[in-house]
Amino acid sequence: MTDALLSVEGLTKAYPGVVANDDVSFAVASGEVHALLGENGAGKSTLVKMIYGLVRPDAGQMHLSGKPHAPASPKEARAAGVAMVFQHFSLFDALDVAENVALGMETPPPRRTLARRIREMSEAYGLPLDPGRIVGDLSAGERQRVEIIRCLLQSPRLLIMDEPTSVLTPQEVRILFATLEKLSSEGTAILYISHKLEEIRTLCDGATILRQGRVVGSCTPAEKSAAELAEMMVGSTLSAPKRARHEAGEVALEIRGLSLPPAHAFGTPLRDISLTLRKGEVLGIGGVAGNGQDELLAALSGEMRSPAGRIELAGRDIGGLDPTGRRDLGLLTAPEERLGHAAAPDMSLTENALLTAHGRERLARHGFIDWSKARGFAERVITAFDVRTPGPENAARSLSGGNLQKFVIGREVLQRPAVLVVNQPTWGVDASAAAAIRQALLDLAAEGAAVIVISQDLDELMEISDRFAALNEGRLSDPRPAEGLSVEEIGLMLGGAHDLERPGGDRPAARPASDAGAAEAHPS
Amino acid sequence: MIRLEKRPQPSAIWKTVTPLLAVILTIVAGGLMFAALGTDPVAAIRTIFWDPLFHPQYASYSRPQLLVKAGPLILIAIGLSIGFRAGIWNIGAEGQYIIGAITGAGAGLALYPSEAWWIFPMMVAAGALGGWLWAMIPAILKTHFNTNEILVSLLLVYVAENLMASMAVGALRNPEGGGFPGSRNLSQWPAASNPELIAGTGMHWGVMAAFVAVILAYVLMSRHLTGFHIQLAGQAPRAAAFAGVRPERLVVFCLGLSGALAGLAGIFEVTGPAGQLSIDFNVGYGFTAIIVAFLGRLHPAGILLAGLLMALTYIGGELASFTLGIPAAAIQSFQGMLLFFLLAVDVLTNYRIRLGRTEAAT
Numbered sequence: 001m002t003d004a005l006l007s008v009e010g011l012t013k014a015y016p017g018v019v020a021n022d023d024v025s026f027a028v029a030s031g032e033v034h035a036l037l038g039e040n041g042a043g044k045s046t047l048v049k050m051i052y053g054l055v056r057p058d059a060g061q062m063h064l065s066g067k068p069h070a071p072a073s074p075k076e077a078r079a080a081g082v083a084m085v086f087q088h089f090s091l092f093d094a095l096d097v098a099e100n101v102a103l104g105m106e107t108p109p110p111r112r113t114l115a116r117r118i119r120e121m122s123e124a125y126g127l128p129l130d131p132g133r134i135v136g137d138l139s140a141g142e143r144q145r146v147e148i149i150r151c152l153l154q155s156p157r158l159l160i161m162d163e164p165t166s167v168l169t170p171q172e173v174r175i176l177f178a179t180l181e182k183l184s185s186e187g188t189a190i191l192y193i194s195h196k197l198e199e200i201r202t203l204c205d206g207a208t209i210l211r212q213g214r215v216v217g218s219c220t221p222a223e224k225s226a227a228e229l230a231e232m233m234v235g236s237t238l239s240a241p242k243r244a245r246h247e248a249g250e251v252a253l254e255i256r257g258l259s260l261p262p263a264h265a266f267g268t269p270l271r272d273i274s275l276t277l278r279k280g281e282v283l284g285i286g287g288v289a290g291n292g293q294d295e296l297l298a299a300l301s302g303e304m305r306s307p308a309g310r311i312e313l314a315g316r317d318i319g320g321l322d323p324t325g326r327r328d329l330g331l332l333t334a335p336e337e338r339l340g341h342a343a344a345p346d347m348s349l350t351e352n353a354l355l356t357a358h359g360r361e362r363l364a365r366h367g368f369i370d371w372s373k374a375r376g377f378a379e380r381v382i383t384a385f386d387v388r389t390p391g392p393e394n395a396a397r398s399l400s401g402g403n404l405q406k407f408v409i410g411r412e413v414l415q416r417p418a419v420l421v422v423n424q425p426t427w428g429v430d431a432s433a434a435a436a437i438r439q440a441l442l443d444l445a446a447e448g449a450a451v452i453v454i455s456q457d458l459d460e461l462m463e464i465s466d467r468f469a470a471l472n473e474g475r476l477s478d479p480r481p482a483e484g485l486s487v488e489e490i491g492l493m494l495g496g497a498h499d500l501e502r503p504g505g506d507r508p509a510a511r512p513a514s515d516a517g518a519a520e521a522h523p524s
Numbered sequence: 525m526i527r528l529e530k531r532p533q534p535s536a537i538w539k540t541v542t543p544l545l546a547v548i549l550t551i552v553a554g555g556l557m558f559a560a561l562g563t564d565p566v567a568a569i570r571t572i573f574w575d576p577l578f579h580p581q582y583a584s585y586s587r588p589q590l591l592v593k594a595g596p597l598i599l600i601a602i603g604l605s606i607g608f609r610a611g612i613w614n615i616g617a618e619g620q621y622i623i624g625a626i627t628g629a630g631a632g633l634a635l636y637p638s639e640a641w642w643i644f645p646m647m648v649a650a651g652a653l654g655g656w657l658w659a660m661i662p663a664i665l666k667t668h669f670n671t672n673e674i675l676v677s678l679l680l681v682y683v684a685e686n687l688m689a690s691m692a693v694g695a696l697r698n699p700e701g702g703g704f705p706g707s708r709n710l711s712q713w714p715a716a717s718n719p720e721l722i723a724g725t726g727m728h729w730g731v732m733a734a735f736v737a738v739i740l741a742y743v744l745m746s747r748h749l750t751g752f753h754i755q756l757a758g759q760a761p762r763a764a765a766f767a768g769v770r771p772e773r774l775v776v777f778c779l780g781l782s783g784a785l786a787g788l789a790g791i792f793e794v795t796g797p798a799g800q801l802s803i804d805f806n807v808g809y810g811f812t813a814i815i816v817a818f819l820g821r822l823h824p825a826g827i828l829l830a831g832l833l834m835a836l837t838y839i840g841g842e843l844a845s846f847t848l849g850i851p852a853a854a855i856q857s858f859q860g861m862l863l864f865f866l867l868a869v870d871v872l873t874n875y876r877i878r879l880g881r882t883e884a885a886t
Contacts, residue, residue, distance in 0.1 A: 301766060302768070303765050303766060322768050322770065323765075323766060323767065323768035324767075324768035325768075327768070333766075335766060337762070340760050340762055340763060341760075341762040341763055341766055342763070342766065343760075343763060344756055344759050344760035344763045344764075345759070345760060346534060346759050346760075347755075347756070347759065347760075351752065354752060355756065355763065355766075355767045356766070356767060358749060364749050367748050367749045367750060368747050368748055368749075369747055369748065369749060369752060371747075395532070395534075397532070398532040
């Protein structure tokens, strides 16, 4: 870590009304895995977009291997040796792996050469990938490998990874980390964006912490505890969610052998799902996205109806009721997709409050809307859940993801549900907002409501669940008490044999759940 | 370099300014077109926008025409706008208008020459029912077989036109009309006529109905849950399903309502200004109302103003082709430009224009 591969000095970028980056300086050495740590909106994305040539800085300079680095486009950045793997993949489902890789190259070699190079690269870095497979059939982890291979074929000196583990199972995370370690041992620098503190502690050599566009500190992550890192990131002490011990009450929700066809061509059918949910209980449902999470939520929300006798709420058959009817009985839901599903993007927060709350909060009489009451309810949600917005008249799409998520969850929680079902409640939400949402879910359960949390974030599920079940290809495993479950057991529950392949070496021994997502100790 | 940047939320100012801007652009582009046709553009524009209301010679005839023409346009456009807000595209209001006229007139003529007071109200109800039934054809085909309501409703216009032609020479032909096509003159049958309520204004029951529709539509869209759900379904269909809106019910409601209002416009027209069913009874109100709905921003108050403006271009256009010899097709192009420019400048509501270097969207 002597000479810097990339050095950034005084980088500043302002957007109308907000300074995204203010005088940011840091350096990354060759072979270093460097973390950019910060809450949503701290300026991490803007910073790496400037390095990758997507955004031009207003002031400041960058040097790559001692030479000035001011890319006007991603093309120039790639030519200079910078590659980036985005959080959201840019792949064509209908094309195969090699075709997708070729599309990302300036001058793709002939297909046979390319296929051979993809094979070589995937073997060398332990990323098993068949160049002839159609991308639409790949798992999220395999899709990410396509993106990584696409970057590696350019032999980058600096690889930027934006929240790479958010879609991966623990096994896939391990494969990824082994690859990144191999890359760094060969001298490639890696700039790693994440807010998962444990994985940064295991993987990264150095970290730069951003808050509100400014560098507020740097550290060696392994020397700090996760709590210390979180405090640096948030600027205040985070309290871990508190759970009150409670006895499971009577049955709130019962699903018996529920099978449903997929709602659309790319959906997953639900297969013979059974579960019993008791009052005061939090049931965590894990699984990689696309294994029936959306369908399960739709079956519970009432967007998809079920045959008689499959779903009972407090002993009453609700399979045929629509969302309004189920809400009236106290079954509330919050879907994963915030914009367009849980909330209407162009509508105000007041209108979005009305969207699910008009019945239980009596915001309408005989169909006539009481707008001042609706506004009052929106304001209550905004206050109670610390939603950062100038006021309830603002459009939902003007809020950041985390703030909108707080609004969406808060809207349901404040309606005092008997059963609340949430899908990916903290996806893309910063640490303090995520903690607030989890605490709200636990408080709700403590007051006697039954809660189902569907999430890909296993740390989160282990933190708040009383029982854990896994959803895989539309099947739900038997729920087991969350306490004492090891990562390895969880991985097996999540199933999916294609996720278990691993570059060389034996399967490691079972490890405690708090290390979910972490790999072997990193040589630092 | 010019580029467009998405606004965080739609601009309230531009939402109001864009229709005015579209009108100005239409006047400029239309003026150029008239000049290219060899007509003095200033005279043409003045004839279209000014003379119908203030010309010393023509205004006494054309001024009442303003409400006569605006009434059906507004009535139909109000119904269409509610569907459009929900993303349900009834393009066949012209057909529902025709069917409303046929069923309403038919129901009345069956009782000719009775003088009962309830004949006119009964004809109005029959007209609305006819338009509603005609709109139920695309609605039910859509909810049951997932057909496209744009195509079905549009094609049913041509069916309706032929039906009307056959009625005018067949079942509803005036037995005392000496074999000429066309029904009895309803405006001269007191029990069925829809007279001018205040002399010299053009105000008739249809215009009253249009004003009432404007008010009710405003209440529905801004105060009632149904209106909220209609907007929700148009903006974010998945959010609407999550809220508990049933798309099929919305299709039936919106198509039914716009069909009934178009049918009302038809029966008011046939009993009043038109006077009788004839082969050339329909003059395109159902299609022009689509322009009116968009020009009025799908908002009831906007539609009221847009309807009056479109009526003005209709009357002024006739006047211009009569006094200045401008071809009818040029007048129609002029009206089409209005919609074209409105849709074009609409971009400014959701986007702002930035001059300068390209920067990738974030």
